[in-house]
Amino acid sequence: xxxxxxxxxxxxxxxxxxxxxxxxxxxxxxxxxxxxxxxxxxxxxxxxxxxxxxxxxxxxxxxxxxxxxxxxxxxxxxxxxxxxxxxxxxxxxxxxxxxxxxxxxxxxxxxxxxxxxxxxxxxxxxxxxxxxxxxxxxxxxxxxxxxxxxxxxxxxxxxxxxxxxxxxxxxxxxxxxxxxxxxxxxxxxxxxxxxxxxxxxxxxxxxxxxxxxxxxxxx
Numbered sequence: 001x002x003x004x005x006x007x008x009x010x011x012x013x014x015x016x017x018x019x020x021x022x023x024x025x026x027x028x029x030x031x032x033x034x035x036x037x038x039x040x041x042x043x044x045x046x047x048x049x050x051x052x053x054x055x056x057x058x059x060x061x062x063x064x065x066x067x068x069x070x071x072x073x074x075x076x077x078x079x080x081x082x083x084x085x086x087x088x089x090x091x092x093x094x095x096x097x098x099x100x101x102x103x104x105x106x107x108x109x110x111x112x113x114x115x116x117x118x119x120x121x122x123x124x125x126x127x128x129x130x131x132x133x134x135x136x137x138x139x140x141x142x143x144x145x146x147x148x149x150x151x152x153x154x155x156x157x158x159x160x161x162x163x164x165x166x167x168x169x170x171x172x173x174x175x176x177x178x179x180x181x182x183x184x185x186x187x188x189x190x191x192x193x194x195x196x197x198x199x200x201x202x203x204x205x206x207x208x209x210x211x212x213x214x215x216x217x218x219x
Contacts, residue, residue, distance in 0.1 A: 006181045007068065007183055008048075008057075008060075008063070010074045011058070011063055011069065012045045012059050020041065020081065037086075066193060069196075070190055070196050071173055072119060072191055072193075073196040113207060114159075116201075119196050119197055119199075123194075123197030123201075142188035142189070143185060143186055148188070153174075155170060
C-alpha cells in the first residue's frame with residue numbers, strides 16, 4: 001500500500017521553495033537566525049497540506065496537476081530549501097561569484113550537473129516515447145524488471161566509485177520504490193517527472209550561459 005502522505009512532501013516543498021525565493025529578497029530575512037527561519041519554513045510547509053479551497057489543500061491542488069512527484073524532485077527541492085534556510089543571501093552571492101555550488105553542501109556543483117544531465121537525457125527519452133516519437137513504450141518498462149533497473153544500479157555503483165553524493169539519491173530511488181512510498185508501481189515515476197525534467201533543463205541552460213559569459217570575459 002502506497003503511503004499517500006509522502007506524496008504530499010514534494011508539493012509542500014515546492015510551495016515552500018517559492019515562498020523562500022520571494023521572502024529572501026527582503027534584507028530582514030537574512031538577518032533572522034537559522035532557527036527562526038527553520039520554524040517559519042516548517043509552518044509554511046505544514047499549511048500547504050491544510051484544506052483551504054473547498055476542502056482541498058494547496059498540495060492537493062498541485063497533485064491534481066501532477067498526481068506523482070518523483071523522489072528526485074523531492075530531493076532537489078529539499079536541497080534548495082536547506083540552502084535557503086541555512087545560508088544567508090550574502091553568503092550565497094559570494095559563493096555564486098566564486099563559482100562554487102548553487103545548492104547546499106550536500107550536493108556540489110559537479111554532482112548537480114551530473115544529476116541534471118541524467119534527468120535531462122532520461123526525460124527526453126521517456127517523454128519522446130510517450131509522445132509517440134519513439135517506436136516503443138519506455139514507460140511500460142518501469143512496471144517490470146528491465147534494463148532501467150540495471151542502468152540505475154550501474155550508475156549507482158559508478159557514482160559510489162567516483163565518491164559522488166549522488167549515490168545516496170540513486171539508493172533512495174530503489175528504497176522508495178521497494179517500499180512503495182509513492183502511489184505508483186512504475187519505477188519511472190520514482191526517478192523522473194515533468195517538474196524535475198524542467199528544473200534540470202533550466203539549470204543546465206543557466207550553467208551554459210554562465211560558462212559562455214566566462215569564456216567571453218576571458219577572451
